[in-house]
Amino acid sequence: MSNYPRTFSHIGISVPDVDKSVEFYKEVMGWYLIMKPTVIHEESDSAIGQMCIDVFGTGWGSFKIAHMSTGDRIGVEMFEFENNEKPQGFEYWKTSTFHFCVQDPDIEGLVQKIVEHGGKQRMPIREYYPGEKPYRMCYVEDPFGLIFEVYSHSYELTYSMGAY
Numbered sequence: 584m585s586n587y588p589r590t591f592s593h594i595g596i597s598v599p600d601v602d603k604s605v606e607f608y609k610e611v612m613g614w615y616l617i618m619k620p621t622v623i624h625e626e627s628d629s630a631i632g633q634m635c636i637d638v639f640g641t642g643w644g645s646f647k648i649a650h651m652s653t654g655d656r657i658g659v660e661m662f663e664f665e666n667n668e669k670p671q672g673f674e675y676w677k678t679s680t681f682h683f684c685v686q687d688p689d690i691e692g693l694v695q696k697i698v699e700h701g702g703k704q705r706m707p708i709r710e711y712y713p714g715e716k717p718y719r720m721c722y723v724e725d726p727f728g729l730i731f732e733v734y735s736h737s738y739e740l741t742y743s744m745g746a747y
Contacts, residue, residue, distance in 0.1 A: 593658030594683055599727050601647045601663040607725060608651055611693075611700050612685065614659065618650035653685070669728045682722070684732040690719050693733055701726030711741060 598604040601620045608614045624645045626632040635643070647663040675681045687693040694704050703724040711718040719735040734741060 591657055593660055594680070595660040595662060596683075596729060597662050597664060597667060598729065599663065599667050599669065601649050601661050604661050604663075604725070604727060605649050605651065607700055607702075607727075608659070608661075611696050611702075612653070614651040614653055616649065617652050617658075618648075620647050620649040620663075622647050673730060682731050684734055684738070686734045686737060688735055690721060690733050690735040694721050694723055697723050697725070697733075705730065712744075716744075 605616055605620065609616060622645055623631055623635060625636065625641065625643055627636055635646075644665055646665065649661045651659045651661065653659065673681075685693075690708055694708065698704055705722040705724055708719050708721040710716075711720065717735065718741045720741075721733050722730060723733060724730050
């Protein structure tokens with residue numbers, strides 16, 4: 584078997600309200616809604632029901648899910664579980680996915696739009712190579728507590744020469 588770089592398909596995020604999250608990401612990020620919010624019930628008679636039992640075990644009851652897509656065709660699955668809880672602080676040290684990153688050459692404009700729609704700017708916009716290259720980044724938070732990052736340039740450009 585050949586060792587080659589796999590492409591990224593999608594990320595699943597847990598949100599407190601799928602409908603509000605879809606509206607935020609549609610309005611702020613321009614993401615496409617490719618499957619409207621749908622309720623999935625715990626049962627083993629359908630493929631999706633059985634898959635969810637395989638992943639979550641039993642006792643989860645039901646959840647709501649929506650599927651969105653970014654401009655570069657990366658999928659974003661949004662899950663709203665009945666017993667969802669907002670994280671108590673930013674537990675970055677715990678083994679998990681602790682952020683995703685989006686890219687926009689108008690980083691200031693996107694960060695401002697996130698804040699105008701109820702999100703937070705968690706830090707100043709910073710340069711990786713101050714005075715040398717225009718690569719900038721900023722951590723933000725959506726209105727529901729999900730933390731993510733915004734880059735002005737691609738991941739490859741940002742890190743190809745070593746950022747630190």
